[in-house]
Amino acid sequence: MRPDFELLARRNRDELLQNVLPFWLEHSQDREYGGYFSCLARDGSVYDTDKFIWLQGRQVWMFAMLYNKVERRAEWLECAVQGAEFLRKYGHDGNYNWYFALTREGQPLVQPYNIFSYTFAAMAFAQAAVATGSDEYAMIAKRTFERILEKRCNPKGIWNKAYPGTRPLKGFSLPMILCNMALEIEPMIDKQLLDDTIAECLHEVMEVFYRDELGLIVENVTADGQLSDSFEGRLMNPGHALEAMWFIMDLGVRLNDKALIDKAVKIALNTAEYGWDKEHGGIYYFMDRKGAPRHELEWDQKLWWVHVESLITMIKGYQLTGSKECLDWFERLDEYTWSRFKDTEHPEWFGYLNRRGEVLLPLKGGKWKGCFHVPRGLYQCWQILEKCK
Structure with missing residues (x-):
């Protein structure tokens, strides 16, 4: 049975406008400095x-x-x-x-x-x-x-x-964010520069960091685009890959490239299946490409941004392609995210859960969590869900 898209759209809109934004307006602004x-x-x-x-x-x-x-x-x-x-x-x-x-x-x-x-x-x-x-x-x-x-x-x-020359690696994060940023900054830059930047970032994300042999995106590759059997080279960040795929879908819409959208949906579905904690639910923060232990102590935490961005990706994938798998993942992620990250006693959402999905830190903002992923996710889901009615 299809979910009630109108109800879901209204829930995201109301949470954004009545809960999250007022929290940041009231508490975060430094009126003195x-x-x-x-x-x-x-x-x-x-x-x-x-x-x-x-x-x-x-x-x-x-x-x-x-x-x-x-x-x-x-x-x-x-x-x-x-x-x-x-x-x-x-x-x-x-x-x-x-x-x-x-x-x-x-x-x-x-x-x-x-x-x-x-x-x-x-x-x-x-x-x-x-x-x-x-x-x-x-x-x-x-x-x-x-x-x-x-x-x-x-x-x-x-x-x-890093010591120069021994193991030069390049990371996924910058080309990923440029896929989103290029459209944000479009009115301020030359059209040719925009087109070149989009083409370069699409190549990096979809042909260098995406590994066809894995069906997944890796976080770091060697300078010549090869896999590296090292801590950094084996690092997998499912949340990054899932967030990137809705950026790619937006570029697919911009370029009228259905094949690009379909490929992004395929990667998103592969990543969600790969990153989902089969025992406790939720998506792992860090994983190892070869299944080796990670050195990051937070590797098994469940983070707000990973789940919020994944919600955007799955509902956007459904809206653009009608994929039932995307809708199923959206409903699974929606239940997990709203039941665990939303604070029912105070405004805004928790950011950090342990592997079992219990609140690890009660903060609403810190050095890394601010007024971004939760409100952007609510806005995006609200807008997309209204198109799904």
């Missing part, structure tokens, strides 16, 4: 005031995007702009090298070693430029995107701790 607190306890109280650039950028993006696409609410625009101004003033070194962390007041704490500070700054200023019409915001987005392309072969630069 600007920007956002992301280290929020279960009830929204602030337990640390350091500010992490990629979470700042994500929240600017979120509220600007919702202002642009859902409703032109003044409080959403105000929230986005005050965060963008904090980033504009303090987030970079003057040449759009974006720091990783700042003090509450905006003093640099951690050097610009993390390329995702750059990617989310670019996305933030692209959406903020659309929301405000600011030429300066558009310029910042464009300049930051250029810096990303300059750094993509060695994203950490001088802060790369």
